[in-house]
Amino acid sequence: xxxxxARRIVQGLLVLWLVSxxxxxxxxxxxxxxxxxxxxxxxxxxxEQLERARQELGLDRPFLEQYRAWLAGVAHGDLGxxxxxxxxxxxxxxxxxxxxxxxxxxxxxxxxxxxxxxGVLSAVRQDTPADYAGRLGAILGLSLPDFWLxxxxxxxLAIWFHWIPPIGFAPIWQDPARNLSQLLIPALIIGARLAxxxxxxxxxxxxxxxxxxxxxxxxxxxxRERTVIIRxxxxxxxxxxVTIIGQQFSVLLGGTVIVEFIFLQPGVGSLxxxxxxxxxxxxxxxxxxxxxxxxxxxxxxVDLSYSWLDPRIRYR
Amino acid sequence: MLVQRKPVGAVSAAIVCALIVVAVFAPLLAxxxxxxxxxxxxxxxxxxxxxxxxxxxxxxPLGRDVLSRIVYGARVSLIxxxxxxxxxxxxxxxxxxxSGYWEGRLDQVIQRGVDxxxxxxxxxxALAVISVLGQSLTNIVLVIGLVIAPGASRVVRGTVLAVxxxxxxxxxxxxxxxxxxxxLRHVLPNVFAPILVIGTVWLGNAIVIEAALSFLxxxxxxxxxxxxxxxxxxxxxxxxTAPYLxxxxxxxxxxxxxxxxxxxxxxxxxxxxxxxxx
Numbered sequence: 001x002x003x004x005x006a007r008r009i010v011q012g013l014l015v016l017w018l019v020s021x022x023x024x025x026x027x028x029x030x031x032x033x034x035x036x037x038x039x040x041x042x043x044x045x046x047x048e049q050l051e052r053a054r055q056e057l058g059l060d061r062p063f064l065e066q067y068r069a070w071l072a073g074v075a076h077g078d079l080g081x082x083x084x085x086x087x088x089x090x091x092x093x094x095x096x097x098x099x100x101x102x103x104x105x106x107x108x109x110x111x112x113x114x115x116x117x118x119g120v121l122s123a124v125r126q127d128t129p130a131d132y133a134g135r136l137g138a139i140l141g142l143s144l145p146d147f148w149l150x151x152x153x154x155x156x157l158a159i160w161f162h163w164i165p166p167i168g169f170a171p172i173w174q175d176p177a178r179n180l181s182q183l184l185i186p187a188l189i190i191g192a193r194l195a196x197x198x199x200x201x202x203x204x205x206x207x208x209x210x211x212x213x214x215x216x217x218x219x220x221x222x223x224r225e226r227t228v229i230i231r232x233x234x235x236x237x238x239x240x241x242v243t244i245i246g247q248q249f250s251v252l253l254g255g256t257v258i259v260e261f262i263f264l265q266p267g268v269g270s271l272x273x274x275x276x277x278x279x280x281x282x283x284x285x286x287x288x289x290x291x292x293x294x295x296x297x298x299x300x301x302v303d304l305s306y307s308w309l310d311p312r313i314r315y316r
Numbered sequence: 317m318l319v320q321r322k323p324v325g326a327v328s329a330a331i332v333c334a335l336i337v338v339a340v341f342a343p344l345l346a347x348x349x350x351x352x353x354x355x356x357x358x359x360x361x362x363x364x365x366x367x368x369x370x371x372x373x374x375x376x377p378l379g380r381d382v383l384s385r386i387v388y389g390a391r392v393s394l395i396x397x398x399x400x401x402x403x404x405x406x407x408x409x410x411x412x413x414x415s416g417y418w419e420g421r422l423d424q425v426i427q428r429g430v431d432x433x434x435x436x437x438x439x440x441x442a443l444a445v446i447s448v449l450g451q452s453l454t455n456i457v458l459v460i461g462l463v464i465a466p467g468a469s470r471v472v473r474g475t476v477l478a479v480x481x482x483x484x485x486x487x488x489x490x491x492x493x494x495x496x497x498x499x500l501r502h503v504l505p506n507v508f509a510p511i512l513v514i515g516t517v518w519l520g521n522a523i524v525i526e527a528a529l530s531f532l533x534x535x536x537x538x539x540x541x542x543x544x545x546x547x548x549x550x551x552x553x554x555x556x557t558a559p560y561l562x563x564x565x566x567x568x569x570x571x572x573x574x575x576x577x578x579x580x581x582x583x584x585x586x587x588x589x590x591x592x593x594x
Contacts, residue, residue: 018431023444251438295436
């Protein structure tokens with residue numbers, strides 16, 4: 001078991017390294033010139049000024065040298081400096097990681113708190129109005145684009161309730177009221193897709209499990225229906241659900257990009273968006289690395305949870 | 317037959333066909349030129365008109381007919397959807413086949429590449445690549461195809477690994493069939509069904525990603541009408557005064573994606589039981 005964890009961690013680090021290299025090289029084939037964009041266009045910079053700016057930012061050195069320098073920096077916790085604001089990337093990220101992490105966790109919790117019970121109910125009461133309502137909700141959650149939902153929501157809230165998203169982020173342990181008022185609605189929107197997918201998977205998985213022999217046996221033994229479902233069926237039904245949650249997590253994180261942008265929340269997602277529009281190489285790298293690191297960690301967690309859920313699975 | 321067994325699927329298929337018809341025959345179906353600034357008697361643009369008999373879905377701030385723009389917007393959505401899914405599933409299938417059939421070192425290399433791509437959220441990957449390649453219809457199609465391919469390759473690889481366990485593969489080997497022949501005649505047909513289901517659902521997702529990119533200003537450049545662009549441009553800014561500008565493009569996207577999702581569901585249900593009996 002321990003060797004499995006070790007192997008997966010090494011694999012994860014390898015993936016992170018590959019991600020960093022991919023983003024690094026990608027971003028440097030850029031046609032748009034970030035230097036030109038930053039220097040005042042009206043000042044019509046001379047070629048010498050451009051060259052000096054490039055040297056300052058290290059963009060004139062050969063590719064591999066740039067990468068080696070950047071990688072060395074990363075080993076020391078230095079992700080370079082923003083090409084736009086000149087502040088360290090870690091500083092730019094640091095301010096925002098808390099908010100995005102809050103959003104991601106909250107979205108997951110909200111999504112699962114809604115989806116899992118609805119999925120179980122839907123399966124247990126198959127083909128009743130409750131089931132149809134659940135499935136309808138799920139298919140809507142899958143199909144309505146999150147940016148549309150976010151736009152409509154934020155506008156309606158402004159028109160009907162005169163509510164605008166509060167600025168000034170406070171972590172939930174410091175100021176829960178403010179934190180929730182700021183993040184709960186975006187979290188609902190981001191989590192909608194995960195909720196839909198999880199609900200459907202829970203429903204179909206539970207339906208299949210309930211047909212299994214051991215469930216029939218449990219019922220034949222005279223156990224109450226509730227015991228049958230909770231003690232025998234649910235744990236096994238959740239295995240594919242956990243897989244799906246792991247797969248959907250990256251989509252969830254991606255959702256933070258647009259929703260943070262629409263709700264004007266200063267998280268890593270909106271930082272990435274701004275960086276993309278301004279061609280801020282180093283910040284783009286840092287943000288993508290952050291997302292990748294979180295996803296790799298999540299995948300590891302999902303893998304580990306399998307052995308708890310299904311004792312038959314043993315890692316060699 | 318289809319209508320009886322899966323009415324929802326049949327309705328979805330009908331919606332998809334309608335979408336294709338609308339997109340292909342856009343010039344015939346759109347009441348007006350989507351680029352034209354419609355002028356009134358005084359020669360001034362008919363801005364921001366709510367839906368009326370002359371402009372069924374209203375006009376935008378520049379006086380363009382919303383209905384016509386939505387009809388033409390279907391073209392972009394459809395082209396992006398089908399083209400990117402084609403590219404993505406073809407690439408994914410090829411990678412998955414190679415990876416799954418031959419395994420070994422090549423499999424490891426490909427899978428690490430797939431892991432890398434999947435460690436980055438789709439929209440993030442799309443944003444990063446678009447910022448490098450620049451905005452254009454071709455680039456968007458390529459980028460979305462790139463987003464689809466890794467997931468598709470994993471599904472194909474899984475299916476190939478499962479199929480390889482079957483004895484008819486050994487039988488084919490024993491009778492001297494070459495690897496290529498085995499892949500083509502025995503493995504590939506089994507891969508077809510899962511890929512079809514995935515492809516259908518991804519059609520909806522591709523359209524949403526394109527709309528999201530247009531919404532963020534990184535999609536098909538104006539003045540080409542796209543549903544996402546309409547949502548972000550005129551729609552967002554005027555949501556209070558002219559909600560119809562955002563409602564209709566949003567509705568268009570939602571209905572189309574809904575149809576593709578439900579079609580995917582129906583296909584999965586139809587194809588699965590048959591697979592299990594094999």
